[in-house]
Amino acid sequence: MNASVIGFGSTKFREHWELGIKDMIREASKNALKSANVELKYIDSVFVANCFSSLINGQNNLNAVCSDMLGIDNSFSVGGGDSSGSYAILQAANAIVSGASKIALVIGVEKMSDLGTNDAIEAVSQFIDHENEADNGATLASLFAMITNKHMEEHGTTDKQLDMVSIKNHANAVENDIAQFRFNITRDDIIKSPMISTPLRVLHSAAYGDGCCAVVMCSSEEAKKHPIKIDLIGYGVGYDLLAVHEREDITNFNAVKTAAKKAFEKAKIKPEAISFAELHDAFSISEIISIEAIGFAKKGMGGKFIEEGKANLNGKTPINPSGGLKGCGHPLAATGIRQAIEAFCQLNNSAGNRQVKNPKYALTETISGTGATAVVIIFSK
Amino acid sequence: MNASVIGFGSTKFREHWELGIKDMIREASKNALKSANVELKYIDSVFVANCFSSLINGQNNLNAVCSDMLGIDNSFSVGGGDSSGSYAILQAANAIVSGASKIALVIGVEKMSDLGTNDAIEAVSQFIDHENEADNGATLASLFAMITNKHMEEHGTTDKQLDMVSIKNHANAVENDIAQFRFNITRDDIIKSPMISTPLRVLHSAAYGDGCCAVVMCSSEEAKKHPIKIDLIGYGVGYDLLAVHEREDITNFNAVKTAAKKAFEKAKIKPEAISFAELHDAFSISEIISIEAIGFAKKGMGGKFIEEGKANLNGKTPINPSGGLKGCGHPLAATGIRQAIEAFCQLNNSAGNRQVKNPKYALTETISGTGATAVVIIFSK
Numbered sequence: 001m002n003a004s005v006i007g008f009g010s011t012k013f014r015e016h017w018e019l020g021i022k023d024m025i026r027e028a029s030k031n032a033l034k035s036a037n038v039e040l041k042y043i044d045s046v047f048v049a050n051c052f053s054s055l056i057n058g059q060n061n062l063n064a065v066c067s068d069m070l071g072i073d074n075s076f077s078v079g080g081g082d083s084s085g086s087y088a089i090l091q092a093a094n095a096i097v098s099g100a101s102k103i104a105l106v107i108g109v110e111k112m113s114d115l116g117t118n119d120a121i122e123a124v125s126q127f128i129d130h131e132n133e134a135d136n137g138a139t140l141a142s143l144f145a146m147i148t149n150k151h152m153e154e155h156g157t158t159d160k161q162l163d164m165v166s167i168k169n170h171a172n173a174v175e176n177d178i179a180q181f182r183f184n185i186t187r188d189d190i191i192k193s194p195m196i197s198t199p200l201r202v203l204h205s206a207a208y209g210d211g212c213c214a215v216v217m218c219s220s221e222e223a224k225k226h227p228i229k230i231d232l233i234g235y236g237v238g239y240d241l242l243a244v245h246e247r248e249d250i251t252n253f254n255a256v257k258t259a260a261k262k263a264f265e266k267a268k269i270k271p272e273a274i275s276f277a278e279l280h281d282a283f284s285i286s287e288i289i290s291i292e293a294i295g296f297a298k299k300g301m302g303g304k305f306i307e308e309g310k311a312n313l314n315g316k317t318p319i320n321p322s323g324g325l326k327g328c329g330h331p332l333a334a335t336g337i338r339q340a341i342e343a344f345c346q347l348n349n350s351a352g353n354r355q356v357k358n359p360k361y362a363l364t365e366t367i368s369g370t371g372a373t374a375v376v377i378i379f380s381k
Numbered sequence: 382m383n384a385s386v387i388g389f390g391s392t393k394f395r396e397h398w399e400l401g402i403k404d405m406i407r408e409a410s411k412n413a414l415k416s417a418n419v420e421l422k423y424i425d426s427v428f429v430a431n432c433f434s435s436l437i438n439g440q441n442n443l444n445a446v447c448s449d450m451l452g453i454d455n456s457f458s459v460g461g462g463d464s465s466g467s468y469a470i471l472q473a474a475n476a477i478v479s480g481a482s483k484i485a486l487v488i489g490v491e492k493m494s495d496l497g498t499n500d501a502i503e504a505v506s507q508f509i510d511h512e513n514e515a516d517n518g519a520t521l522a523s524l525f526a527m528i529t530n531k532h533m534e535e536h537g538t539t540d541k542q543l544d545m546v547s548i549k550n551h552a553n554a555v556e557n558d559i560a561q562f563r564f565n566i567t568r569d570d571i572i573k574s575p576m577i578s579t580p581l582r583v584l585h586s587a588a589y590g591d592g593c594c595a596v597v598m599c600s601s602e603e604a605k606k607h608p609i610k611i612d613l614i615g616y617g618v619g620y621d622l623l624a625v626h627e628r629e630d631i632t633n634f635n636a637v638k639t640a641a642k643k644a645f646e647k648a649k650i651k652p653e654a655i656s657f658a659e660l661h662d663a664f665s666i667s668e669i670i671s672i673e674a675i676g677f678a679k680k681g682m683g684g685k686f687i688e689e690g691k692a693n694l695n696g697k698t699p700i701n702p703s704g705g706l707k708g709c710g711h712p713l714a715a716t717g718i719r720q721a722i723e724a725f726c727q728l729n730n731s732a733g734n735r736q737v738k739n740p741k742y743a744l745t746e747t748i749s750g751t752g753a754t755a756v757v758i759i760f761s762k
Contacts, residue, residue: 020512054436058515060507061462064753067620073639074618075754076468077460081442087457090481091472098478100471126441131401134439237455239448258454372445373456 003093004223004231005215005379007036008341013180013211013329015113021050021057022069024109024212029070036216036226038103043216045074045101047092049084049108049333052123056114066107074101078333081127081368082282084108085213085336086375092217093232102218108338109212110331120208124332127369129243141205141283143244143370145197148285151251152199155300157288159199163187164306165284166203169320172313173327175354178338180209180329204284206324211331213338230347230362234269234378236262242372251300253286255374256293256365263363263376264295271295274378275359276318276346278339280367281325287311290365291319294376318356321346336375339364343379384474385604385612386596386760388417389722394561394592394710396494402431402438403450405490405593410451417597417607419484424597426455426482428473430465430489430714433504437495447488455482459714462508462749463663465489466594466717467756473598474613483599489719490593491712501589505713508750510624522586522664524625524751526578529666532632533580536681538669540580544568545687546665547584550701553694554708556735559719561590561710585665587705592712594719611728611743615650615759617643623753632681634667636755637674637746644744644757645676652676655759656740657699657727659720661748662706668692671746672700675757699737702727717756720745724760 009031011024019027025048033040046066054060063075074095078088085108095101112120121141125134128143151157166185173179185203193202223229238258241247247254264270271294279294281287288302296317297305305311311319322328322342325335343362345351360381367374390412392405400408406429414421427447435441444456455476461468466489476482493501502522506515509524532538547566554560566584574583604610619639622628628635645651652675660675662668669683677698678686686692692700703709703723706716724743726732741762748755 051441052435054433054507055441058507058511060432060436060460060504061509061623061749061753063461064508064620064623064749067754068623073620073643075461075620076472077465079441079458079460080444080456084458087444091457091475094472094475094479094481097480098475100475100478123441126435126439127445128442130439239445239452239454239456242442242445242449262454368442368445372442373448 002220002231002233003096003217004220004229005217005340005344006223006226006229007216008032008214008344009035010178010213010338010341011211013178013209013331016210017113021053021109021111022065025066025107026069028212028214029105029107032105032214032216038216040070042103043072043105044103045095046070046072046105046107047076047078047088049078049088051079051081051084051110051332055123057111082332083336083366083368083373083375084333086366086377089336089340089377090235090375096217096219104217105214106217106337107212107214108334108336110333111210112208112331113210132243140370141200142197144283144285145200147250148199151285154251157303161303161307162204162284163190165281165287166190166326168312169281169324169326172321172354173323175352176323176328179323179327181327200283206282206326206330209329209331211334213334213341215337215340228348230344230379230381232377233380234263234267236260236376238374240371244370251289253289253293253367253371253374255371256290256367259374259376260294263378267378269361274317274361274363276321276356277363277365278322278342279319279324279365281320282330287319294365313354313356321351321354321356336366347379347381383601383612383614384477384598385601385610386598386721386725387604387607387610388413388597389595389725390416391559391594391722392592394559394590394712397591398494402434402490402492403446406447406488407450409488409593409595410486413486413595413597419597421451423484424453424486425484426476427451427453427486427488428457428459428469430459430469432460432462432465432491432713436504438492463713464717464747464749464754464756465714467747467758470717470721470758471616471756477598477600485598486595487598487718488593488595489715489717491714492591493589493712494591513624521751522581523578525664525666526581528631529580532666535632538684542684542688543585543665544571546662546668547571547707549693550662550705550707553702553735554704556733557704557709560704560708562708581664587663587707587711590710590712592715594715594722596718596721609729611725611760611762613758614761615644615648617641617757620754621752625751632670634670634674634748634752634755636752637671637748640755640757641675644759648759650742655698655742655744657702657737658744659703659723660700660746662701663711668700675746694735694737702732702735702737717747728760728762
């Protein structure tokens with residue numbers, strides 16, 4: 001038995017100074033139930049993914065908050081760094097397939113604006129190796145910069161290719177209601193944007209924002225009653241060594257490779273069958289390496305894949321038609337759910353001006369930190 | 382299909398100044414695998430419960446840490462306040478029953494010593510309603526003190542009954558290797574201990590310590606190959622309003638009531654059939670109210686149940702033969718797993734001097750905060 005998604009809701013991704021975590025959960029949940037055409041009383045479990053409500057919002061018991069707000073007994077708090085939202089989808093799928101839940105509400109929420117920029121950088125440094133990396137001053141950006149330099153050196157990846165990732169994702173985001181950064185950028189804009197860690201500039205990096213996404217999930221059998229749905233037909237979870245310096249080849253995402261391999265095996269399809277993918281472009285380089293690790297391009301050829309336009313909306317395998325983390329913004333735990341929402345809209349041909357042509361299979365991918373863990377999910381119509 | 386526990390490991394519960402979170406995970410996991418007689422290579426998923434590694438230990442990606450340390454792809458971070466460990470057991474059970482996992486390692490870990498007392502009080506205030514309670518100065522202790530006063534007023538519960546909970550649990554803990562507080566206390570000791578929030582004194586309250594517990598879980602079918610095991614035959618999750626002042630009756634644990642009702646329905650047994658129970662005695666009053674909410678005693682008669690010795694090791698329904706949170710110490714996310722370990726030892730008649738006579742069914746219960754959520758699990762031999 002498989003699990004399916006039958007509806008979604010979301011806040012816009014923004015700096016939501018006027019909203020608290022509860023307000024965002026309320027808005028996304030309400031919209032998700034409406035979209036799925038399911039009354040609240042039929043929801044028997046809620047999975048809420050979040051990274052920093054304890055650190056930022058003084059609340060460590062977010063599933064209790066959801067139970068209180070929604071009146072649902074079975075509530076579960078899910079973590080897992082940037083991948084938290086994707087993990088929540090898998091946890092809900094397990095609950096559904098095991099028979100523990102009939103209809104589940106899966107929420108990913110993050111409120112990052114309450115942190116200043118430096119505090120936010122320190123917070124997300126909790127996704128990397130604490131003793132060996134963060135404590136010695138490494139940040140996600142500096143580690144990804146090292147990875148980028150090595151990728152350029154070994155595989156000839158260019159600044160232009162990095163730029164084209166950001167340019168494409170911003171262009172796609174223009175057409176996405178949820179997205180925080182709905183404007184086009186040029187190579188000139190990127191070059192003028194501040195250097196964070198050579199060669200990565202601000203416009204190569206996804207910004208941490210506020211947002212909440214929710215999907216309604218049930219068994220694929222139950223989902224047949226719903227006119228609009230997508231089926232989760234495969235998934236995989238993978239890991240790599242936490243500390244970048246311990247990895248044999250830092251230009252590779254082993255976690256993604258493992259996760260994708262498992263997902264393809266379960267779905268019984270190959271990378272070539274994927275109609276489009278939502279990848280984890282926290283930094284431009286991570287989209288390029290993800291393209292390689294999943295198998296859309298050969299090792300070292302991810303940059304070229306971008307440059308040749310294969311990742312464009314009308315390309316061979318559109319990557320991040322939603323705008324990705326770069327265009328949408330990255331409210332950590334919300335991102336995995338937002339990717340599933342994009343799969344839902346695209347596979348049901350309701351993505352408007354950013355619609356991919358006749359998609360059949362969607363792949364979503366999140367990594368945590370510098371790729372210590374990864375979740376890959378494959379959806380079909 | 383059901384899930385079973387086939388082995389366990391644990392650090393001692395202490396102030397582990399010399400150990401980090403990783404050291405504790407390593408020790409408990411190693412012991413769990415040895416106890417289950419399972420090689421690491423057969424473990425295909427790990428569920429790690431934790432509350433405060435982000436706030437205290439600068440690590441928000443604990444499942445990635447576990448994957449790295451253990452070499453396991455499928456790792457999941459589980460939250461949920463004081464109940465986190467219990468939730469992790471349920472998540473693992475779902476994964477096993479759904480077929481997503483064959484043999485899972487379930488870990489609960491907490492390192493609280495790195496916080497001073499005031500910081501620890503502030504940290505656990507994250508389990509209660511942030512806006513309405515914590516921000517206005519309420520703490521877990523002050524809320525439980527209000528609940529205690531009301532219980533005394535309405536049901537005639539006495540100081541002596543509260544004292545007897547602590548005295549019993551300390552006495553049981555003397556015989557438990559894991560326990561942090563292995564000494565007997567008297568009513569005189571309690572009266573001499575500092576008042577935290579009238580009428581609750583230090584010796585009515587469980588202390589937050591450091592500890593890590595792990596269990597190995599698999600399907601009940603697979604577990605038949607293992608000579609020593611227990612089966613998870615029922616469970617329930619329940620919730621109550623997060624803010625105490627919003628509850629209709631603050632002397633009741635609605636979340637526990639719901640969770641227990643569901644667990645008994647699934648297990649197809651009644652409270653009378655339970656041989657012993659591990660309950661959430663974060664404060665003495667919470668053991669008394671839990672006894673009532675589960676149905677071991679009628680509403681308001683929990684104190685009398687204690688006074689009559691029914692909860693004693695040789696009583697009608699021994700409560701907290703392990704020593705409970707009071708005697709063992711309460712390293713938050715480890716506690717739910719520690720309860721399962723006690724169930725494992727008792728049901729397999731390996732609890733030494735604290736052995737309950739011929740137990741058949743064990744019940745474990747954790748609540749989060751002041752009872753906003755609760756998990757009840759029933760195990761059988």
